[in-house]
Amino acid sequence: MDDAVLSRRSLIVTGAVGLAVPAVGAAVALTGSAARAGATRRVTIYAEALPGGLFGYGLEPGKATVPGPILEMYEGDTLEITLVNTTNQRLSIHPHGVDYSTESDGSPFNDSFNDPGETRTYVWRSREMFAAAGRRFMPGSAGYWHYHDHAMGTDHGTGGVAKGLYGALIVRRRGDILPDKQFTVVFHDMSINNRTAPNTPMFEANLGQRVEWLAIGHGNLFHTFHLHAHRWVDNRTGMLESISDPSPTIDNKDLNPGSSFGFQVLAGEGVGPGAWMYHCHVQNHSDGGMAGIFLVRNADGSMPPGAEDAIHRFQGHMHTTSTGDDHGGHGA
Amino acid sequence: MDDAVLSRRSLIVTGAVGLAVPAVGAAVALTGSAARAGATRRVTIYAEALPGGLFGYGLEPGKATVPGPILEMYEGDTLEITLVNTTNQRLSIHPHGVDYSTESDGSPFNDSFNDPGETRTYVWRSREMFAAAGRRFMPGSAGYWHYHDHAMGTDHGTGGVAKGLYGALIVRRRGDILPDKQFTVVFHDMSINNRTAPNTPMFEANLGQRVEWLAIGHGNLFHTFHLHAHRWVDNRTGMLESISDPSPTIDNKDLNPGSSFGFQVLAGEGVGPGAWMYHCHVQNHSDGGMAGIFLVRNADGSMPPGAEDAIHRFQGHMHTTSTGDDHGGHGA
Amino acid sequence: MDDAVLSRRSLIVTGAVGLAVPAVGAAVALTGSAARAGATRRVTIYAEALPGGLFGYGLEPGKATVPGPILEMYEGDTLEITLVNTTNQRLSIHPHGVDYSTESDGSPFNDSFNDPGETRTYVWRSREMFAAAGRRFMPGSAGYWHYHDHAMGTDHGTGGVAKGLYGALIVRRRGDILPDKQFTVVFHDMSINNRTAPNTPMFEANLGQRVEWLAIGHGNLFHTFHLHAHRWVDNRTGMLESISDPSPTIDNKDLNPGSSFGFQVLAGEGVGPGAWMYHCHVQNHSDGGMAGIFLVRNADGSMPPGAEDAIHRFQGHMHTTSTGDDHGGHGA
Ligand SMILES: [Cu+2]
Ligand SMILES: [Cu+2]
Ligand SMILES: [Cu+2]
Numbered sequence: 004m005d006d007a008v009l010s011r012r013s014l015i016v017t018g019a020v021g022l023a024v025p026a027v028g029a030a031v032a033l034t035g036s037a038a039r040a041g042a043t044r045r046v047t048i049y050a051e052a053l054p055g056g057l058f059g060y061g062l063e064p065g066k067a068t069v070p071g072p073i074l075e076m077y078e079g080d081t082l083e084i085t086l087v088n089t090t091n092q093r094l095s096i097h098p099h100g101v102d103y104s105t106e107s108d109g110s111p112f113n114d115s116f117n118d119p120g121e122t123r124t125y126v127w128r129s130r131e132m133f134a135a136a137g138r139r140f141m142p143g144s145a146g147y148w149h150y151h152d153h154a155m156g157t158d159h160g161t162g163g164v165a166k167g168l169y170g171a172l173i174v175r176r177r178g179d180i181l182p183d184k185q186f187t188v189v190f191h192d193m194s195i196n197n198r199t200a201p202n203t204p205m206f207e208a209n210l211g212q213r214v215e216w217l218a219i220g221h222g223n224l225f226h227t228f229h230l231h232a233h234r235w236v237d238n239r240t241g242m243l244e245s246i247s248d249p250s251p252t253i254d255n256k257d258l259n260p261g262s263s264f265g266f267q268v269l270a271g272e273g274v275g276p277g278a279w280m281y282h283c284h285v286q287n288h289s290d291g292g293m294a295g296i297f298l299v300r301n302a303d304g305s306m307p308p309g310a311e312d313a314i315h316r317f318q319g320h321m322h323t324t325s326t327g328d329d330h331g332g333h334g335a
Numbered sequence: 336m337d338d339a340v341l342s343r344r345s346l347i348v349t350g351a352v353g354l355a356v357p358a359v360g361a362a363v364a365l366t367g368s369a370a371r372a373g374a375t376r377r378v379t380i381y382a383e384a385l386p387g388g389l390f391g392y393g394l395e396p397g398k399a400t401v402p403g404p405i406l407e408m409y410e411g412d413t414l415e416i417t418l419v420n421t422t423n424q425r426l427s428i429h430p431h432g433v434d435y436s437t438e439s440d441g442s443p444f445n446d447s448f449n450d451p452g453e454t455r456t457y458v459w460r461s462r463e464m465f466a467a468a469g470r471r472f473m474p475g476s477a478g479y480w481h482y483h484d485h486a487m488g489t490d491h492g493t494g495g496v497a498k499g500l501y502g503a504l505i506v507r508r509r510g511d512i513l514p515d516k517q518f519t520v521v522f523h524d525m526s527i528n529n530r531t532a533p534n535t536p537m538f539e540a541n542l543g544q545r546v547e548w549l550a551i552g553h554g555n556l557f558h559t560f561h562l563h564a565h566r567w568v569d570n571r572t573g574m575l576e577s578i579s580d581p582s583p584t585i586d587n588k589d590l591n592p593g594s595s596f597g598f599q600v601l602a603g604e605g606v607g608p609g610a611w612m613y614h615c616h617v618q619n620h621s622d623g624g625m626a627g628i629f630l631v632r633n634a635d636g637s638m639p640p641g642a643e644d645a646i647h648r649f650q651g652h653m654h655t656t657s658t659g660d661d662h663g664g665h666g667a
Numbered sequence: 668m669d670d671a672v673l674s675r676r677s678l679i680v681t682g683a684v685g686l687a688v689p690a691v692g693a694a695v696a697l698t699g700s701a702a703r704a705g706a707t708r709r710v711t712i713y714a715e716a717l718p719g720g721l722f723g724y725g726l727e728p729g730k731a732t733v734p735g736p737i738l739e740m741y742e743g744d745t746l747e748i749t750l751v752n753t754t755n756q757r758l759s760i761h762p763h764g765v766d767y768s769t770e771s772d773g774s775p776f777n778d779s780f781n782d783p784g785e786t787r788t789y790v791w792r793s794r795e796m797f798a799a800a801g802r803r804f805m806p807g808s809a810g811y812w813h814y815h816d817h818a819m820g821t822d823h824g825t826g827g828v829a830k831g832l833y834g835a836l837i838v839r840r841r842g843d844i845l846p847d848k849q850f851t852v853v854f855h856d857m858s859i860n861n862r863t864a865p866n867t868p869m870f871e872a873n874l875g876q877r878v879e880w881l882a883i884g885h886g887n888l889f890h891t892f893h894l895h896a897h898r899w900v901d902n903r904t905g906m907l908e909s910i911s912d913p914s915p916t917i918d919n920k921d922l923n924p925g926s927s928f929g930f931q932v933l934a935g936e937g938v939g940p941g942a943w944m945y946h947c948h949v950q951n952h953s954d955g956g957m958a959g960i961f962l963v964r965n966a967d968g969s970m971p972p973g974a975e976d977a978i979h980r981f982q983g984h985m986h987t988t989s990t991g992d993d994h995g996g997h998g999a
Binding site: 138178180225227229231232234235236240242243244245246247248249250251252253254255256257269272273274275277278279280282284285286287288289290294309312313316317 | 763764766767768769772774775776777778792794796799800801802803804805806807808809810811812821822823825828829884885886887889900902903904907908909911912914921923924925926927928
Binding site: 431432434435436437440442443444445446460462464467468469470471472473474475476477478479480489490491493496497552553554555557568570571572575576577580582589591592593594595596 | 896906911912919944949
């Protein structure tokens with residue numbers, strides 16, 4: 004994977020060292036004040052070839068990114084996606100978690116894909132929980148989901164997924180807490196968002212900001228997502244839903260192909276600002292480049308002490324084997 | 336794995352293209368109206384050699400299948416299994432989730448197995464939760480479990496598991512909702528139920544039927560189970576146990592060796608009838624044949640539009656690499 | 668991995684065939700009667716080279732073990748660790764789950780490690796849950812966590828983890844039930860606690876004792892932890908937190924690098940005393956030596972019938988391929 008050939012355009016949106024990460028406003032948000040149950044939103048998505056053999060989804064022509072834009076809706080809403088295939092490959096868009104008929108399955112199996120140059124509409128619906136029996140309910144659509152190609156290369160979209168055709172999809176329940184910032188992290192074979200250290204995204208927030216992490220797994224390998232100095236609850240929202248919520252609190256979670264999860268943390272809360280690592284905890288994956296930086300700035304946006312040194316170390320010295328001799332001492 | 340040599344007998348029970356899947360009545364059900372707490376059921380299981388080098392468990396002589404029959408009980412019930420080993424291999428039956436003494440462990444380690452030709456009884460007990468301290472309880476036996484050989488080939492039953500000696504075991508809690516249909520899906524190395532596409536089981540239900548999926552992992556590889564257009568809650572039952580159940584809703588779950596889970600969906604609910612895929616989401620596993628069809632028929636049992644085409648595509652065209660050129664256009 | 672070279676000292680603490688496992692009192696316990704919210708405990712930990720190329724953490728000079736000592740605290744407590752590096756390698760101690768500033772991160776990335784021969788203090792803080800919005804809470808620190816090196820060999824501590832620099836960390840919530848005994852089980856590449864069968868630890872308890880299992884994953888491979896004849900709830904404590912706790916009950920769980928979980932069982936409860944196996948359920952891992960014995964003695968501490976035979980079988984006959992012919996019959 005040659006990250007150097009990624010266009011600057013995509014860097015701006017996916018986040019890179021020294022650049023701001025996308026604000027919530029960059030996503031297709033059905034969660035604003037205008038949203039209400041049953042709203043239908045129409046959006047055009049452009050599937051495009053990118054430099055370096057990558058492909059991406061974007062909300063405007065020429066703006067495709069890896070990963071694609073964050074798509075959001077509330078339970079009950081419908082998303083009508085007009086997918087414009089500007090490439091010379093067959094491809095599609097297949098969502099997890101929401102409702103769709105076979106026509107919107109996104110699989111060649113159901114004859115649901117875009118031929119090269121073709122435009123096609125996919126409809127994703129969502130819903131609230133509904134009674135089953137006793138106190139039980141069949142689940143609604145709320146969740147931290149994702150979408151991806153299901154047609155390029157093989158009938159399972161292996162080629163499209165490998166080249167970057169993936170993104171996050173959030174279905175919120177009424178009353179869910181909205182974040183200040185959002186980061187999409189895709190663990191995909193030996194890469195993060197099809198990039199390897201030190202070119203992995205650096206995500207930035209100010210101390211105390213509510214940051215939503217969207218973690219997605221793809222490809223052929225197994226992974227575990229670990230975030231330093233922060234933790235979350237292993238349930239639907241990542242927070243304890245009540246004082247008696249039995250869910251475990253974790254800071255390391257399996258992130259395997261086709262799975263996704265999300266959670267919110269308060270940046271640096273209880274630990275202070277600084278440069279914190281996120282990485283795959285499989286040792287030869289983190290050593291091989293599946294690591295990145297979560298930069299928690301001071302509350303006023305200024306750089307905390309030591310953070311620039313840490314970033315410099317990450318860019319210059321990391322991910323090579325070292326011994327005690329390699330490091331000429333350290334300290335105050 | 337040559338699926339062509341599987342006997343027609345086993346196809347009937349395990350489900351195959353164009354054949355009905357087993358009804359609930361085909362399982363050893365302790366959950367009927369006659370069942371009550373503390374009931375003891377005696378059942379004879381026959382371990383038999385099958386064509387193609389496979390082995391299976393069955394409830395009658397000559398009726399062994401891969402996977403074996405679904406065994407069910409309510410918390411508090413006991414299952415006494417007389418295992419008849421009709422093969423020339425040592426083997427056993429080892430359950431997950433229930434109570435057994437060392438004599439019923441099913442492991443050579445505890446001298447608990449059947450020599451070739453030997454008959455031996457294994458006793459599995461179950462129980463309800465009981466108070467620990469405070470509001471807490473030690474768990475009862477309720478769960479979506481499984482059973483498998485623990486003695487053929489190696490002391491861990493690696494040979495027997497590899498050849499098909501596995502099946503689902505359900506322990507229900509009083510008040511659990513019973514399904515209309517049940518499907519057992521074993522992800523085992525690069526196979527589903529020791530079969531690969533397009534010979535993987537096609538599971539069938541009518542629109543709106545309550546379908547229970549029993550997912551089991553075996554072998555040496557990691558997998559993720561994904562079902563198109565349906566989802567479930569990642570808890571004990573697969574449904575929200577109350578309006579405040581904090582569990583996440585998912586449609587893709589790790590299914591690794593020795594693990595199992597189950598859930599119920601309403602077939603096609605909110606998405607309509609059609610041919611839906613279930614598959615391992617590890618890309619080279621799905622491409623390699625770990626995919627199958629969940630055929631949701633119309634409510635009256637008739638075929639929905641497009642389903643036969645999809646099945647034909649699956650049988651003829653799937654699981655080969657394709658490019659945009661391979662597919663000569665499509666659409667209405 | 669040559670387990671024979673492990674020093675006897677370390678065997679005493681980590682548990683081995685025929686030796687008692689560590690009592691709770693052997694751990695750094697902040698959970699005694701003297702503990703209260705906000706307590707600060709200072710402890711010195713010695714990182715030492717061990718025979719066979721291993722490294723360990725210990726609470727006294729010359730007492731390092733693999734895994735290291737169990738560290739415990741209540742939510743709200745602080746642990747100040749003075750890490751003495753007696754080795755000629757750079758190394759550190761990095762915790763999961765608790766709060767620490769960048770100075771205590773334990774990563775070379777944050778210039779937080781011990782050079783060879785250096786002594787350095789790391790501060791780990793913990794806290795209780797605090798209100799988010801609505802009924803929700805941001806999580807406290809309670810959990811079954813772990814700690815490990817993050818600096819030896821690579822910037823991710825791959826060398827230190829591979830050589831044994833890991834251990835369990837428990838943060839308890841007020842009111843949590845305390846166990847009678849504790850066992851740390853680290854699934855690490857093809858080993859358990861850097862040992863393979865038949866030299867894996869034999870954990871012992873008397874019938875009915877409350878045993879706490881601390882399971883940790885490390886290295887490059889995926890694993891599933893299975894315990895025979897016992898089960899637990901897949902939530903924070905391993906027990907049902909109320910009669911309506913929706914969490915599933917399991918006896919097999921993914922245990923992948925960087926992850927950890929814990930649970931309590933009543934030894935032999937409902938199944939009787941005996942020699943029970945715990946093992947990785949990945950077949951070629953268990954066959955390759957990732958298996959051990961949980962010896963449940965009679966309530967008075969005497970050996971139950973058959974247990975010595977089982978242990979003998981494990982030590983002499985296990986983990987070689989066998990056929991029906993290899994075993995000259997058995998039975999009463
Ligand atoms: Cu990884
Ligand atoms: Cu798979
Ligand atoms: Cu393993």
